[in-house]
Amino acid sequence: xxxxxxxxxxxxxxxxxxxxxxxxxxxxxxxxxxxxxxxxxxxxxxxxxxxxxxxxxxxxxxxxxxxxxxxxxxxxxxxxxxxxxxxxxxxxxxxxxxxxxxxxxxxxxxxxx
Amino acid sequence: xxxxxxxxxxxxxxxxxxxxxxxxxxxxxxxxxxxxxxxxxxxxxxxxxxxxxxxxxxxxxxxxxxxxxxxxxxxxxxxxxxxxxxxxxxxxxxxxxxxxxxxxxxxxxxxxxxxxxxxxxxxxxxxxxxxxxxxxxxxxxxxxxxxxxxxxxxxxxxxxxxxxxxxxxxxxxxxxxxxxxxxxxxxxxxxxxxxxxxxxxxxxxxxxxxxxxxxxxxxxxxxxxxxx
Numbered sequence: 001x002x003x004x005x006x007x008x009x010x011x012x013x014x015x016x017x018x019x020x021x022x023x024x025x026x027x028x029x030x031x032x033x034x035x036x037x038x039x040x041x042x043x044x045x046x047x048x049x050x051x052x053x054x055x056x057x058x059x060x061x062x063x064x065x066x067x068x069x070x071x072x073x074x075x076x077x078x079x080x081x082x083x084x085x086x087x088x089x090x091x092x093x094x095x096x097x098x099x100x101x102x103x104x105x106x107x108x109x110x111x112x113x
Numbered sequence: 114x115x116x117x118x119x120x121x122x123x124x125x126x127x128x129x130x131x132x133x134x135x136x137x138x139x140x141x142x143x144x145x146x147x148x149x150x151x152x153x154x155x156x157x158x159x160x161x162x163x164x165x166x167x168x169x170x171x172x173x174x175x176x177x178x179x180x181x182x183x184x185x186x187x188x189x190x191x192x193x194x195x196x197x198x199x200x201x202x203x204x205x206x207x208x209x210x211x212x213x214x215x216x217x218x219x220x221x222x223x224x225x226x227x228x229x230x231x232x233x234x235x236x237x238x239x240x241x242x243x244x245x246x247x248x249x250x251x252x253x254x255x256x257x258x259x260x261x262x263x264x265x266x267x268x269x270x271x272x273x274x275x276x277x278x279x280x281x282x283x284x285x286x287x288x289x290x291x292x293x294x295x296x297x298x299x300x301x302x303x304x305x306x307x308x309x310x311x312x313x314x315x316x317x318x319x320x321x322x323x324x325x326x327x328x329x330x331x332x333x334x335x336x337x338x339x340x341x
Binding site: 023024027028029030031032033034035036037038039040041042043044045046078089093096097 | 338
């Protein structure tokens with residue numbers, strides 16, 4: 001088994017992007033120019049607090065841009081993926097595909113006697 | 114697993130992209146309304162000419178359409194939250210071109226009227242000031258709200274017809290004029306009802322697509338919440 005090769009690929013995965021909630025946020029944002037917080041909330045099923053926490057991490061890494069303003073008296077939060085975020089998502093997809101290609105197929109592994 | 118994750122990511126992205134279309138390039142029922150109002154403005158200009166109530170109605174049509182368009186977007190098509198569509202470079206170029214055309218037309222009309230009225234600018238009839246105001250509102254509308262080519266064609270016509278009505282005139286229907294200038298104008302104006310019909314057809318198709326999209330969004334929301 002060529003474990004070191006697989007491990008290398010797995011370790012190379014961007015952990016910031018690999019987390020499911022953050023991956024979902026990036027995938028949703030990749031489909032639009034700007035997304036309102038409410039839409040992301042209903043697509044992700046996450047609580048406001050949880051979503052905000054993931055948003056902060058992605059914003060701190062420069063993968064998304066967050067714009068806060070008011071619509072009338074209601075606070076309005078809009079998010080957009082940055083060019084760095086698009087690159088990170090594309091790189092993650094490639095890495096994930098490479099990892100899965102490298103791993104041996106369990107169905108093809110000969111059984112021990 | 115990788116294939117599953119890749120597929121889910123692509124699905125989410127595509128779902129968002131389709132929803133985002135209703136912020137800019139897809140109007141759905143507001144396109145149907147725009148097309149119907151365009152037909153009313155086209156035929157009403159001549160057929161209702163002289164009716165006291167027709168003038169204010171035709172002048173109000175562009176504002177009614179733009180308000181209805183915004184209302185439908187926020188209250189119906191993007192109820193889950195506003196998502197702005199990603200513009201392609203081609204979309205951006207087409208939009209800039211359309212705004213530039215509208216601006217050139219407005220400048221030419223203002224300059225022409227200025228030349229005519231140069232000795233006594235305030236001697237122009239009040240309707241001509243309304244005409245000018247509507248022409249400049251058309252430029253603003255083209256820049257701010259008329260983002261797709263069909264929206265632009267129909268919107269520009271609604272503003273032009275409103276401006277003409279404000280000045281006491283209208284675009285003549287084809288076959289009802291005899292002078293060369295009016296015939297040319299009626300031929301050019303013929304593209305507007307055709308664009309209106311195309312807009313109604315595309316609006317109906319977009320609305321059908323939205324109904325399918327709404328089901329998929331609901332499935333996604335339930336899946337995210339872990340509901341069956």
